[in-house]
Every structure is written in structure tokens, then in C-alpha cells.
Amino acid sequence: MEKIEISVICTSFNYERYIGHALDSIINQKTNFPFEIIVVDDCSKDHSRELLQAYKEKYPDLIRLFFNEKNKGLTRTWISICKEARGKYIARCDADDYWIDELKLQKQYDMLESDEALLWCNTSFNIVDEKDNVLAEDVFRNGPIAYANSYEKMIATKGMTLTSSWLVDTKLMQDVNEVIDPDSVDDGFPMQLEFFKKTRLAFVDDPCVAYRMTSNSDSRPDSESKMIYRINGLLKTQLEYLEKYPEEDMAKIAEILVRQDAKQEERIYFLNKRIIELEASLKNPNLGQVGIELITIYLDRAGKGFIEEDILQFPLEKADSIDLELPEDCSRIRIDLSEIPNFFQHARLVSTDSKTEILPTFTNGIVLGETLVFPNPDPQLIYDVSSQTVGKSLQFHYHLLELDNIHSDTYIGKVLAQEFLDAKFKIKDLQHEKIISQDLILKLQKEIEETTNLYNSVIHSRRWTIPTKIINFLRRKK
Template identity: 30%
Template sequence: MKVSVLMTTYNHEDFIRESIDSVLMQRTNFKYELVICEDYSDDNTRAIVKEYKLRYPDIIKLNLQDYNTGGKGTFLSTFKMCKGEYIAFLEGDDYWIDEKKLQKQVEFLDKNLDCSFCGHGYKRYYHETGNFLGNIVHENRKFSLEDFIKEEAKNESNKLFPRLLTIMFRKSALENHPNFNEKVPTVDMMRVILLLEKGYGAFLEDVMGTYRINKDSTTQKDKIKFLERWIQVKQYILEYLPLKYSEDIQMSIEKSIIRKSYSEFIDRFMDPSNSHDIVKYFKTNNFNNIAIYGVGTLCNLLIKKIEGSGVNILHFIDKNTRGDNQINIIEPYEVDDNLNVDVIIITPSFDFNNIREFLKKKTKIKIISIEDILS
């Protein structure tokens, strides 16, 4: 068997048919199997995968759980059922859009024996609105474990972190790997690191799958909890990997902690009961005319909080323009003492120090963080 497609599913009755069909449509010059782990769903998912098993008994294998394991416990038992030289991941709410996806990745790995896995580009689909949010496209390239760790340190959204639905890897690269299920709350990053210990990772630039974003996912529903989990994973990685990676991993942990604090502040700022205190802060400090640096989530919240209060927003300062607002927008390099505002409020508080130091070189206007308003 050349390829095993390892699919995990839980409560995916609305999506699982599309996911399975995207595997069955694959055109290859080799045999492949689909091994589905159904994690004791509350909905009709199990009945659907059983139906497909009856229709495609020579292709589909089922690993039916007796209770809900929460995801982590499903991989190892399903992995052992896979007979392929290569394994491709797919979760039951995502799907592939290129009928030659498996063929292309097999051809790449057959030719590039120094690579333990490869990924590819994908579309992002927001299920609740039915809108596509744009494609994530990777350039054709190889990368090492050191490249991956350095990218994680400098960029919270690691461009070298492949989405699960895009990965195909050599089964031999994960055989006999250490059991870390009980040590980390989520295992995706550890699997990538284990694979990179066995060879290079690689990306194909082809866009061959669709990643479905659901409002009920952990990432969307509770960002603070999501960040807490990632901090725990990175702390484990800090202990696991050799000392030469420690500085970059520690930097990544610190950035995640700052992001978590930022998310916690957004939750506090959204509380309707503090609107009076926010307006009082501006009045007490005689901040009648203001400029806001950054046009993200906190900027929009601040606009709503002070609406009708007599506090005037004269400028937005941002590297990007925002066409749906009539207030004057200037780029950071245009800031000077002629803005005619009492204060500049920096909303990306996680990068406050760097932004403040840049602005202090441009103007003597008072500069504060948005977090000062609720301190």
C-alpha cells in the first residue's frame, strides 16, 4: 500500500460526506486506503462513515471509539491501522479540492528522499458566513527544524507550520516516537517537530485543500484557552529539544504570553459596564482630541465606547488604510507635532514599547497604551 489517508472525525455530520468524497475522488497510479477514526460522536457521523464503509469496503477501514477521547487518543490506534508507506492527514470537516493531490505529494516524496513530509497551499472557508477568506499559498521550498523554530520565534503565525489537511509524511518517520500525549494538551506541533528531526519539511505551492473555520472551534471560541494550550506545548518543546534551540523557543513562549495578556485585555475592554469609566478617564485627563494608532479590534471597540461622549478622534495612524471611515488616516512616518491632538493611543499593546519608541522620535505629543485607560 502506497498511501494511507488518516481521517479523524467527531460531530461532523454536516461535513463528513464532502470530506470522504474528496478522498475517494483522488486519481492515482497507486493503491491507497482511507482509515477513519470516529470519536464517538453525538450526531449522525458514525452512521455516515459506516454507510461509506459498506459502499467502499476495499478502500475504507473504520476505527470506532467506545467513548470520546477528545482527539489525542485517536491518533496512535489509527496510525497502527495504516498500512501505507506514506500517510496523509485529513479531518472530517476539511476537504481536498485537487483530484491529484495524493499523486503530486507521492511523486515529490519519492524524488526527495531527504524530506520526511510535505504540505501545500489551501483555501480558508468561514462556515457561518459561507465566505472564502483567501488562500494560503506557500512557495516551493524545503526547511529544517532550525528554520521552523526560528520562524516560530519571530512570527506568532508560523508560516512554516503546515495545516493538518495538507500534510503527507513518511510513516517510518513517526514509528516508535516518544509518547507525549499525556504531557501536552495538543499534539500538532510536536508531530511536526518529530518529523523535522527525521528530515526536511517541504511545501508545494499548489492550493489543494479547504480548511473550514467553525465558530465553535477552540481557536475561535476561546482564544485565551487556545493560547494557554500553545504555551504549555512550547514549554514542553523547550525541555524536549537540545539547548541550541532554547533561546528561540523561549522568545516564542514570551510572545505567546504577551498575546494571551492582550486577548485577556480585549475581554475586559468589551465589558459594557466599563464604558462610563473609559469616558471619565478621557475627561479627567483633558484628552478631548485624540489619535488612535492601529485599526484592529481594540480600535473598533474604543470608537464604540466613546461614541457621543464629546471625545473627538481626529486621526487614525496605521500602515494600512481603512476605506470605510471618513476620519483622516495617516501612516506612522507622517506623525509630527502638527496633529493637533492631546494624546496618541496605541491599541496594539503587545507591541507598545516598539511603537512608542518610534513615535517619540517623531513627536512630543503624549503617548499612552490602551491598557492605561483601564489601569
Template identity: 60%
Template sequence: MEQLMVSIICTSYNYEKYIAQALQSFVNQKTNFDYEIIVVDDCSTDNSRSIIEAFRTNFPDKVRVFLNNENKGITKTWISICQEARGKYIARCDADDYWIDKFKLQKQVDLLESHPNSKWCNTNFNIVDEENHVIAEQVFTNGPIKFADTYEKLLATKGMTLPSSWLVESDLMRVVNSEIPDRSIDDTFAIQAELFQRTDLSYLDEVTVAYRMTGNSDSRPKSSKAMERRINGLLETQQYYINKYTNRDMKKMVEIQAEHDAWQELRIFHFNEHIKHLTNRISELEKQLQEVVIISGDQINQLKEQNRVINEKYNSVINSRRWIIPTKIIDFFRRNS
């Protein structure tokens, strides 16, 4: 039996709002080769499983589903599910992201097949919010996230290669998975560090993926404790790899870190300036609003006074003797007409 070219692997945990869009983007791929879609649910407590099962029912020859009986976490789940891949390559996409180029897989397979020294490639991407509104375009070109296209950049900046854009040779991915700690706070950081030791990264400078930034995700949790745990966990991983591969260019890494720190300071400075501008603008608008309220209050009081004066004049006219007599005459004629 001829080997499948690609196994798409999608890991999901409580992503009922997004997973259908991700799965549909996989089904929409146009290729001249066969591929499979592997979906693994890490014991979700929402409606994710029924959505996944519906896709399997609609595409039984394409979709394979694996359901964890307990929540194992992303790292253990990823390491385990990669053993099920039957394709020559593994394409990763997390359930809250989705692909926006119908030829993504075809382009990446063509790229790797034409570069035998490279067993791993990625692409450019856009950032979207929870409602699919684009908030940053061509991110690796324009920012705000740094493209870590070398091992040194990865460790120095904690940048990334965007896992949801990856295409990696399956055998290599399984070797790498055997090297990463299964309790890693972020499996993708360790995977990237190991991949850089074993292959060149090929880059397709085209936007093929929508990377979703939500209010609560693995990379941006709502809980301050969870965020603190993530930051400390990534620091431990950085330190681990600094000591693991001591033959890397440490001087280059320090240079990159220095440049990154300068870039971050500039970002912070510009953010502070923008905040100052917005704060001043808010103060101006509040002052204008208060003036409007005062003016409106004065106008209302003037109108009330005008109304009082007019009412007094009206009543004085109605109750005047000159008006009472004609009124009585008019009433007399009305009664006798």
C-alpha cells in the first residue's frame, strides 16, 4: 500500500467554539496526494467531542478520531498521537487556529520535496481574535512576534516558528518527541529546539494560517498563577537547552538577546507614549463633556425660566378682567345658540 503523504494532527481541549473551523480548513485542502486528518481530544468537558464525531461521520475516509479518557496535557498528548501518523510528513494545527490557504499542504510538500536537506518547514501567518477579525497581518514580516528561524534566536528571544504552520518529516518528529520532557510547560518550544539540532528550517513566506489570540489559552492563560507558571516553565526550558547543547554559538545568542532587549525597550517606550496620549485625550474629552453638561444645564434652566414667565403672562391674561368679560359673553352665546 502506498504511504500517505501527510498526516494532519489537530489536538483539542475545550475548543468547541473553534474546532469546526479548523477541521473544515483541513478538508478544504487541494492536493495532488492523499492525506489523513487525525483529531485527538484531551478529555474536553464542552461540546467538542460531538463536533469532532460529526466530522468523522461526514468524512469517514479522511478523519481519524482519538479520545483521551483523562486529561493528559498537550505534551503527553502530542507525543502519543504522533505514533498514530501514517503519512510521510506531519502537519500540525492546534484546534483554535485554522488554515486560510487551500494550497498550504501542496506548497509545503513541494518545498520540502525540492529541498532534501530540509525536513521541516513553516509559513507566514496572520493573527485573528476570537471573532476572526484580523488584528495583525504577515506577522513574521511586520511583527509583533519575532520569527525564530535559528536555534540561537529561539533561546534568546523566545520567538517561534508557528507550530500550526509546520510540516515535518514524520520519522524526525517522532525522534524529536522522544527527546523532549513529557511534562514540558510548552511542548512546541522544546520541539523547535530539538528540530534545529537535526535539520534546516525551510520557510514559505506566504500567509497560510490564522493564529488565534484568545482571552484564555495555553500561551495566554487568564489566571495570573497559570501565567506565572508558564513563564517560569519556559525559563527552565531555556536554561535546560543552554546547558544541553553547549556547542552552539553563545556569542551570537548574547548578541541576539541584546538586540531583542533593545527592541523590547523601544516597544515599551512607544506603548507608554501611546498610553500617555490616550490618557491626555481622555482627560480632554472628560473636560469637554463636563462643559457640555454645564452648558446644557444652563440652557435647561433658561428654558425653564422662559416657560415660567410665559405661563405667568398667560395666566395673567386669562385671569384679567379684560379677558373674563369677553369670555363670559362668548360662553353666553354658545349656550343659547
């Protein structure tokens, strides 16, 4: 039996809806080494057990199943199941997430094997919703989640390295499991703090994982009491680790905290404004789309990605044109069109020099003609502005749709109805063109068939074959 190099561990609780996707993404990994898949179900109440047993029957040599007879919770389940790992490394994939790069394991394995000092590796990721729609691409580069790649950032911001992207030395993982609190509200948080104390984090700069944002998950419970319990639990872990490792750079931690506090104050201020405006809009519906949030423009300078230090901010109005002068080392920009769902009659980025529109390379909205619909929070547009032809002088034009004033020409109902009507007519035109094209194809096929028959009748006629035989005879005589 070949030596197993990686044990992929998948923990699940009531994830019948998603775990098949997760397992398929693991099974489809392409590697030059053997790996195993360990699945543990934490006493699910849905049909997860039957589904998992079907996978086991299909892949008996690849999958190992474990079932908790009583619900232990995520942290205790993880600590226990890691003892079953037979590989040199442990990879993690939570049951509601899945991998999107077939070479994920191979890339991370090669990276850790290249340097014996490396014991922990993660990757970038995309955020998807419950229906697999991409909400954010390459998150550690583009946001909205900051990359907590140091002990100081992790403890100050309660950040993430994304557990479902990890590849960790098995002994390191098992050692860390022995020292973390089994009652922790989030097993990944203390584990990351311990990893940072014991090794350096290696990073595969590719989005290899889809991180699913689901309702009523462990990190975003619907219950108010559960959410407060989680917040207090994370605070408890922070305080414990400040005491456990007092030699860490407290000045750096304090700097991160005060910057984050300022950011939170800003958010609270604009949220309060939003509440006031919403109260006013209830009294006067025509004020429903008055701009009270911010448009935030992130600059990717020198390939550093989108970070909080390089941003421009402007009040969100009903309609506006924003002049931008980009620095020379700016290769991309990300425009966050508020923090709430929004609807735009149009949103265009135009080069001032060439007067041409620059098309986005990514948006998490729905494009309907010129209309942009963002049904989810944090609407985004990402543009590549590295080309010399684009120039560094740009203008961003936008116009919000009216949500309340049905008499306005930009009332969302009117605009979307017109877009759908235009699309309907376009479909009819295309269908008509398709019929014409099919008739033309049939006509051409008939002409080709007639020409072919005529050609065959000529070359096989006596008037053609007899002269041909005479010519061939004379050629042979020569």
C-alpha cells in the first residue's frame, strides 16, 4: 500500500445540501501522490448519513467515514478526528465549502515540500452564496475580507486565513489541538494564533476555494443570543492569548486596533445616518434613494492588492460624475458602490483622454443592458487600468434608480420592464434571423447537392470518359 501523503478532513453537521459538492471537489483533485478523505458527521438530523454512505460505497478505498453518536460541536469533533489522520499533512474542507482548483493539494504540497521549515499553507478564495453565485473574487487580493497574515493582525482583527484552504503538518496540527480550548466558539481562531507562534504561513496566491456565505451558520447565526455568545467567546480567546503570549508586539497590536476602531466609528456614523434617512423616507417615500452612504474606491498599487491604506471615498448621490487621477503604479481599481444592495440605471468608467468606456473585469451584480442590479450587500466593480491606452485620468459616472417614486423616468419598475421588453424583442429578432439562416442553409445545401449530381453525371458520361481514356493512353505511349 502506498504511503498516504495527505489526509483531507471534512467535518459536517446538517449539511446534506452541500457536502456532496465538497466531496466531489476533493475527489477531483489531481495529484502525483496518494491521499485519503476522512469525513466526520457530528450527529446530523438530516439525511447526511445516507448520502455519505453512498459516497463510501462508490469510493471505498478513498473515503473513511466516522459518525458521532452525540453532537460534540465543531471544536471537539475536529480535535478528535485529527487523531485518525494517516497522512504527513492534514488538509481541511468544511462541508459547506468546496475547492475550485483541481491542483489545490498539489500546489500546496509542492510548496511545503520545497522548504522543511514550512509547516502551514493557505490559499486565496472566492465568496459564494447558497446558490454558488460568486459574491467576491480572489478575496485576499480584492477584499472585502482583509488577509490576517500575522499574529498581531489575527489577534487584533479576529481575521481569517480560511480553514478550508489549509494544508498543515499533521504533527503540528495534533500538537496545537492539545492546547486549544475544546469549548472554543470558533476552533479556527485559537489554532491560527498557535500556528503563527510555531511556524511561518506559506501562501498560494490563487483562489483555490469557494467559501460559502450561508444564513444561520456557526459564524453568522440567526439567533441573537447565539451571536452575542459567539462575540463574547471570541473576546475571551483574545484576552486569553494576550495573557498567554505577553512578549508579542503590543504596540503593533494597539496600532491595528485603533485603526480598526476608527473604521468602526466611521461605519457607525454612516449607519446612523442611514437610519435617520430611512425614517425620513417613511414619511416622504420620494427620499428613499437619497445618497447617504459612501462610494469607496480601492487602488491596487504596485501589485499589493486592495488595501485600506489606498482608498478614495465620495458620498453616494442619486447621480454623480467622479473625477479620478490615478497614481502611475496603479494597475487596478475596485469601486464599492455602498455597503447595501443597490440598483443603478448606469455605472460607467470612462477614460478622460480617449473618451472611451472601460469595461469591468468583474462585478457581483446582474447586468441588464445598461442597468446594474446588486441584490446583495457590498456591490462591486473591478477594473483593469494598467493599459497605457487607458491613461490615468478617469471619470466614473453613475445614476441610481428610483425605488419609490413611480412617476419618475428612472423608477426601477419602469426601467427593468423596458430592459426586459428590449430583451424580448431582441430574442424575437434573433429567432427570426435564425429562421432566415436555416432557410439559407437549406437552399445552399440543395444547390450543393444539385451541383454535385451535375458534376458526377458529367465525369461519368461517355462524352467525358472516352476522351479521358484516349489521353491517358497517349500519355503512357510517351
